[in-house]
Every structure is written in C-alpha cells, then in structure tokens.
Amino acid sequence: MNKKLWIGSDNKIVPVMCMITFIVIIWYGFSIVLNAPWEFDKAKRSSITLSTTELVSQTWSQKRPKLPAPHQITKEIWDTTVNKKVTSKRSLIYHGLITFYETIYGFAFGTGLGILLSIGIVYNKATAMSVMPWIITSQTIPILAIAPMIVVALGSAGFSGLMPIVIISMYLSFFPVVVGMVKGLKSPEQLEVDLMKTWSASKTQVLFKLRAPKSTPYLFTSLKLGMAASVVGAIVGELPSGGGGGLGFRMLSGSTFGNTLHIWSGLFSAAILAGSLISIIIIIERVVLKRMALET
Amino acid sequence: MFYERVFVVQSEVIKVSNLDLTFEASDGPVHALKNVNLKINKGDFVSFIGPSGCGKTTLLRVLADLDEPTNGQVTVNGVSPRVARESRAYGYVFQAAGLYPWRNIAANIKLPLEIMGYSKEEQVKRIKKVLDLVELTGFEKKFPWQLSGGMQQRASIARALAFDADILLMDEPFGALDEIVRDHLNKQLLELWKSTQKTICFVTHSIPEAVYLSTKIVVMSPRPGRIIDVIESTLPSDRPLEIRDSKDFVKISQRVREGLRAGHSDE
Numbered sequence: 001m002n003k004k005l006w007i008g009s010d011n012k013i014v015p016v017m018c019m020i021t022f023i024v025i026i027w028y029g030f031s032i033v034l035n036a037p038w039e040f041d042k043a044k045r046s047s048i049t050l051s052t053t054e055l056v057s058q059t060w061s062q063k064r065p066k067l068p069a070p071h072q073i074t075k076e077i078w079d080t081t082v083n084k085k086v087t088s089k090r091s092l093i094y095h096g097l098i099t100f101y102e103t104i105y106g107f108a109f110g111t112g113l114g115i116l117l118s119i120g121i122v123y124n125k126a127t128a129m130s131v132m133p134w135i136i137t138s139q140t141i142p143i144l145a146i147a148p149m150i151v152v153a154l155g156s157a158g159f160s161g162l163m164p165i166v167i168i169s170m171y172l173s174f175f176p177v178v179v180g181m182v183k184g185l186k187s188p189e190q191l192e193v194d195l196m197k198t199w200s201a202s203k204t205q206v207l208f209k210l211r212a213p214k215s216t217p218y219l220f221t222s223l224k225l226g227m228a229a230s231v232v233g234a235i236v237g238e239l240p241s242g243g244g245g246g247l248g249f250r251m252l253s254g255s256t257f258g259n260t261l262h263i264w265s266g267l268f269s270a271a272i273l274a275g276s277l278i279s280i281i282i283i284i285e286r287v288v289l290k291r292m293a294l295e296t
Numbered sequence: 297m298f299y300e301r302v303f304v305v306q307s308e309v310i311k312v313s314n315l316d317l318t319f320e321a322s323d324g325p326v327h328a329l330k331n332v333n334l335k336i337n338k339g340d341f342v343s344f345i346g347p348s349g350c351g352k353t354t355l356l357r358v359l360a361d362l363d364e365p366t367n368g369q370v371t372v373n374g375v376s377p378r379v380a381r382e383s384r385a386y387g388y389v390f391q392a393a394g395l396y397p398w399r400n401i402a403a404n405i406k407l408p409l410e411i412m413g414y415s416k417e418e419q420v421k422r423i424k425k426v427l428d429l430v431e432l433t434g435f436e437k438k439f440p441w442q443l444s445g446g447m448q449q450r451a452s453i454a455r456a457l458a459f460d461a462d463i464l465l466m467d468e469p470f471g472a473l474d475e476i477v478r479d480h481l482n483k484q485l486l487e488l489w490k491s492t493q494k495t496i497c498f499v500t501h502s503i504p505e506a507v508y509l510s511t512k513i514v515v516m517s518p519r520p521g522r523i524i525d526v527i528e529s530t531l532p533s534d535r536p537l538e539i540r541d542s543k544d545f546v547k548i549s550q551r552v553r554e555g556l557r558a559g560h561s562d563e
Contacts, residue, residue, distance in 0.1 A: 199384065199408045199411050
C-alpha cells in the first residue's frame, strides 16, 4: 500500500507529539491551580500545612476534581471501557455505540438529503430560488434551541428513541453537503459542458458522466464537514431526550451530579469517535481520488 | 438537368445566409457577425482565418448550435443546426483538448459512444480504429495528464471521429502547440481528411496553416465580424510539407494577407 494513504506519515509525528506534550504539561499545571483551593480548605480544616509535593499529588488524585488530570481521565476511560460489560449503562462503549448509530444514520440521511437538494438546486431554477433561502435560514437558528422542540414534537407524534436524535443530526449535516455539492455540480467548465451538448447528451447523462464525477472532490470535503456536524447533532440531540443514553447523555448526567470525570471521559470519547469517522472518510477519499486521477 | 440539381442539393452541406449575431454587452451591443453568407460543399476543407474578435469561433459555434444567431438562415445537411446537432451530424474539436481527467484515453473516446448508445463490441472496435487513425495505439490506458499537449489534442480528434459524423468542426485545435508538432499534426489531419472524406471547418489564425490545409479559405475581419474574401485553393490535393515553398502557395498566402490587411484598414 502507498504510504501516503495513512494519516500521520510524512514526518508529521514529531511536531504533533511536541504539541501534545506541550498541551499535557499546561493541563497538569492548570489542574494544580484549579484543584488547589479545595486542598487548602481541607488542610485548613484539619490544621495541617501541605508540602508542595503533597499538594501536587493530592490535586492530581481528587475524587471530584474541578479539572481532572490527564492520567485520571485515561484511567476513567480505561475503567469504563475495558473493565465494564458493553451492555452496562456504566460502560462508555455502551454510550459510544448509541451515539455512533445516531451519528451514522443522521449522516446517511443528511448526506442523501443534501445531494438530492443540490441536484434540485442545480437543475431547477425554481427549486434554487424557493429552497435555498430556507436552507440558509435553517442554519441560523441555534440547534440548542430547536433540538428540544423537535424531540417534543416528534415525541407527541409517537416517535421517540433514536429517531428524533437522528433527525437533529441530519438537520446539522445536510447543510455542508448541499453547499459543497451545489458548487461541485456546477464546477464543470464551459468547454466540458459544450462537449456534452455537441453529443446531444441528455440531462441525466450530463449529471452522471460529467457533473457527478467532476464534483467528487467537493463531495468528500462536504462529507468530512457533514460527519463532524452529525456527531455534534447526535450529542446535542441526546441532551433534551433524557434517559436514552449516549455520550451526550453521559456528559449531561456528569454535569448534573458534578462528576467531572464523566464529563471529560465522555468528551474525549466523542472526540475519538468523530476523529475516527472522519479519518475513515479521509482514507476513502484518498483511494477514490487516486483511482480517478483527481488527486490534487 | 434533374440529376444535376439533386447532385447540387446533396453536395451542399452547410448553407449560411444573411447571418447576424449580436451579443448584448454592458457597454452596448457587440456585432459578432454581420451579414454572413457562405456555402460549404461535401468534402470541402474550409479554413476560417482572421484576427481575434472577427467572429470565426462564433460562426463555428452557430453551425454547431452552441450559439444562436440573432438573424438569418443556417442549414446543416439541409436542416437547422439544432436538428443536425441532435442527429449527431458533427464532431467538434475545441481549442483545448477537453479530455475528462478522471477517464483514461480509451474511456474518453468511449464517452460519446456510451452517450449515443453504441454496443460494447462496437465501442471497442471504434476506439481501436480511431486511435489507429491518430497514431495513439498503445496509449489507451494512459490518463490525459500523462500525455503531451499534442497527444492530448490527437486524442480529442479521435474522440470527435469515433462516432462517424460527416462534418468535423475544429476551433483552433493546434493553436496552443509548437510549430514542429503543429506541422506534423497538419500533415496527419490532411491524410485523415483524404481517407475519411469528411467535410471539415477549421478555425485558425495562422496563414500557412490555412493555406496548407484548405480547399477553401474564408478570410474574416472584426468590428463587425464579417467575411471579406473567400478563396478557392488552386493547390493540388496531394500536399507534401514542401508545397509551402511553391509559387501557388505564396500567391494564395499573399491574397489572404491582403484580405486581412484590407479588413483592418477599413477602421
């Protein structure tokens, strides 16, 4: 296999590792600063003076820290993935899988809707003029405001469980696909379109033999943005749904009960989920564009 | 008499009468073509020559139904350019090769055949035949970016030839190529024209190219775009490259040059 297909090659590892080390050091610093008041309080109450080493070691090992240290989060993730049954509600994998399914369905429907809308917009002026303003308006409404309404409205119509969350995820992810694909489908040059005309190609032939292949690079860019939006949509959708589980639910309950470790481990899992899904798209993108000789 | 008339009607492939074409630009109308009259017979090799802005490309686009005239009559094979286009009467070669980068050379040539619904075996047969005609056999699997400019243009000519249209419309196909490659392609094009008996309309701004290739040279002039001279070539049909040093060749070249100059001094 070509080495370029893999992310992280091309000697990017050294600068990336440097950056991560830097962030981790700052993080440890902040967890001392933010967790120290609690330790001082405790020490004052039992009239002890803390040595620096004691202070540092205690701020890094609190049960409910203001800011957990990286190793605490790592341990929490380890405990709630490897050491728990997947079916347990305390398992991050359990919650991660729920969010994963919501994301994938939301992404699939969002991408489908986005592609259909973009074809409608490119091929039909009436569609372009009537639909485009609504598409843009839809994205100016804060998702946090509209998510509970969707959950309530669909709930009263008898739809609960994954469905409202998938719709919220779709609502966020179709937009980058529409915008990108409208641009992509319009990207053929005049010459390429004229050629099709000289052969009296039908509209469908122009779509499948010229516009679609020409827009492939745009499609992948849109898919990456759409996937990130789907993850956000799924997590935001879980917040007002309650009870159903998922990484968003886990973070919300962590916040309700003041369990910062749950919040941070949920957050990291969401980031890992989004990162992996986008990496998969990037790998497919490289293979496809290379095959199509469209690599830039 | 009767037979003669039938012959005349059949041999006339393109007829343009009183053609006007005006573009609406922001600073007023632009007369791209004004009062153009022209007849092209079957098997003619017609060159359109003139400075930029004389409407030679526009005229070719009107024949191909890519632009619509404001006034006047155009017939291609006795029907309107639109009907002719829909019956796939012509192959068009643009200034740029315009090969689709995601398709290899064979797949690019296959594209019009796919669109026109040729069978798989027929496609394979025709691809082989036209690649042979333009001397690109062996390059089927190459992608456009792997080929030189001249080879790309030859592939685009092969693509225009693949579906056997009687008319070939070529818009400065060799304009971007260097002179050595151009000479070679001109010679190949002449041989191709002789062996296929097609009617070719060829836009150029090179006098030697026009004189060397054509049976008929149409000299055009800008503002407004119009025809100022139509020269029937006196050169023999057999034309080695050395013919460009002959007396006849020089004489025709001079007449073209005078036409071009006259068009300019009008201003």
